[in-house]
Amino acid sequence: MPINYVLLVSRQGKTRLAKWFTTLSPKEKSKIVKDVTQLVLARRTKMCNFLEYKDTKVIYRRYASLYFIAGVGPQDNELITLEIIHRYVEVLDRYFGNVSELDLIFNFERAYYMLDELLIAGEMQESSKIAVLKAINDHDAVEMEEANEEKNK
C-alpha cells in the first residue's frame, strides 16, 4: 500500500530528488528512474496524471519546470496519491516562500527533511501542514541556536 518512491525530475530529465521506500539495488533504481522519467516527459498536457509502468502505477504532476513523481502499487488510490504530492508541494511552498527549482537544488537536504515529516516508510504520516512546518521550524531553530553558540565561543 505505501508509496514505493518519490522522484523530482526537471523538465530536462535531471533528477532533483529521489527517495526510495523499498529496497532495490542501485541498478534497478537507475533503471526505474530512467524509464519513468522518459514515460513522464513524453506525456502531453492534456493527458491524465496517471500511467502504468510494469505492474505499478506512476502518478505525476508538473509544477513549473519540475515533475513530481510517485510510484505506487496496483491497488493504491491514484487520486489521493496525487494529493500527497500536492500537499508536499504546498509545504515546500510555504517553507521556502514560493518555491522554485533553484531552492530545491541548493537546499535539497531540507526538501528531504520535509518529505520525511510527511511520509514515513512511504505512508502519509502527518497530513497536517501546520504540524509539518512546526516540526521543521523547531529543528531549524535548534540548529540556528547551536550555530550561534558555536560562533560565540
Add this chain to the structure above:
Amino acid sequence: MLRLIYGEMMGQDVQFGAIYALKLAQSGQTVAEKRAGYLACYLLLQEGNELNIISNYHHVVVALVTLCNMTLPDVIPSMVSHVLAALSHTHESVRKRALVALKNFYTLDTDLVFPYLDRIKDSLYDPEPSVMSAALGFFAIAVKDHAGEMKELVPALIRILQQVVDGKLPKGYLYHGMAAPWIQIRCLMIMAQLGHDDLSAAMTPVVLRAFQKASQGVDAAFGVLFEVLRTLNSFHPSIILELCQSKDAARNPLLTIPRFATSTNPNLKYLGISMLCQVNPDAWSDAWWTEDLLKAVVEALESRDAAIQKRALDLLYRMLTMENAQNIIERLVFAYFQEQDDVQGSGGVGSQQQQQMPSSFPSRKEKILGQILDAAERFGPSEEWYLSLIFDLLVRGGSTITLQTTEKIMSVIEQGARSLGYDNSRLPILAAQQSMKFLVQQDFSLSSTSHNHPMTSPRQPAPAVAYFVFWTLGEYGDKMTAIAEENDEYDLSAVLEVLARCLLVNQDPLIQSFVLSALTKLSIKALPNPIPVSITTVVRQQCQNRTTTAPPAAAASLLTVIDVQQRAAEFLMVADLAIS
C-alpha cells in the same frame, strides 16, 4: 556527508559511505550534524546491510525513524519489547513512529508482533490524530491475512470514520476543505477487507455518510469517493445491489459516476472509468446506467491517452455478457494487435531493452490475450465463432502466443467451455474439421504462413498453430464423420492421407513431431484396420532421410530430430501391429 547523499540520489553506489554516516549520526556534535547523519543512514542502510546490526540499538535510544525503514529479521525479537514500550511514550511523534516501526516488523515477521495486537489496538483511541492514523496504517497491513480475527476492530473503525467525517479533528487536518482524507481512506480500506460477510450492514451507514460529505468536495474528495465505491463493492453483494437501485443521489453512490466519466478533465475522466471498473457486475442496472455513460466509455476507448484507454479496456472486460461478448472481444482483439504495433513502432531502443529484460510479470499484451481467451470461453456465442477467433489469434498472434497458450486452448476444447452458447460435444469435432480445412487452405505447409505476410511476421511461424492443428486432428480426427456433410471427405483414411502429406511438405522437425504424434494416435484408433501402406512408406522414408542427411548444427534442434525419429519408430510399430 551531504555530498554523499547527493551522489546516492544521482544513482551512484555509495555504500562505502555508510559507515561514516553511522558515525556522524552517533557522534554528531550539533543537531545539524545529527540530522544529516540520520538522513544519510536511512538512505544508505537498506535491509540486508550488515551495518544495521550495529546501528539498531542506538536508534531505539535516539531515533525510531530509522528503525521504521530498516531492520534485519534477526534483530526484531530483541527490538519488539523496546518498541512496544515506546507506544506509551509521552511525545506523540515517538508513539507514531513506534507504530510505523511495528508495522515494519509485522511485515518482516508477523508471528512476533501478533501477540501484542491488543496493545496496538489501544493506539486507535489515541487522542493525537497522527498516532491514530499510524495505528490505522498498521492495521491496514495486518488485516490483510487475518481479517477473520480482527472483526472486533469494526466498532472502533466506525467511530473513527464518524469522527473524521463530522469534522471533529483539529483544523490542521483539513485538506482543501476535506477532513483528513488520508485517515478516511485508510479506514475505508480496512473496512473493505473486513466487510466480506455480516459486518457490511453495520458499516454501510458511516461509509455512505463519508460519501455524502465527499461528494461536495474537490481534489482529495475524489480520492475518497473512489475509495467509498471500492469499499461498498467489496462489501456483501446485497449492499451494493440494494444501493444501486436507489434514485436518491445521496443513497446511491453510482449516480456520481457519470459526472466524472463524462468530464473533460482527463484526471476526472480516468477516475470515472476506474470507478466503473470497481462496480460489481451484478449491480449494473438501468437505474444509474445512462446513454451518456456509454458514450463516455466509447470515447475513452478512442482516447489518445494510453492510461485512460487501458482503464476502459479493463472495464470492457468486466462488462462482458452473452449479448455484448462478440463486440467486446472484437475490441479486445483489436487492442491486442495494437499493442504489438506499439512495441515494434517504438523502434530500436525499446525492442532491444525488451529483449534484454525477460519480464517476470505478464506484459500488457499477455494480459489482454488472457482476457480475450477467458472472455471467449465464458461468453462466446457459437463454436464456429470461437474457432475462427482461435485460428485468427494463432496465425496472426505473433510471439506472445506460446505453446502454453495453445495448451490452454486445448484444455478448453477437451473439457468444454463455460459459455452457454457452445455445444461442447460438437466443439472438438468442429475444431478438427476446421484444422483440416486450414491445412488444405495452407497447401499443407505450415511454414508458408510467413510467406503470406512477410511484413507482419518476419520470424519463424509460431509453432503454436501447428501444435493446435495436429493435436485436434490426432484427438478428434476419427470422429469428424459424425457431423460432416460430405462424409467421404473427412473419414479417417482421408485424415491420415493429409497428415502424411504434411509430413512431406514440412521439413521442420518440431512440426514433424507434431504430425507424427497425431498419426500414431489416429492409427491406434483405427487399429483393427490396417494402415495404408502408402502412409507407412512416407514415414519410413522421412525417418531414413533424417538419419542419412547430416544433422543440423544446432544442438537444440538435434534433440528434436531424435524426438522425430523416436515418434516415427513408434508409429511404425503401431502400423506393424495392425498388419500382423
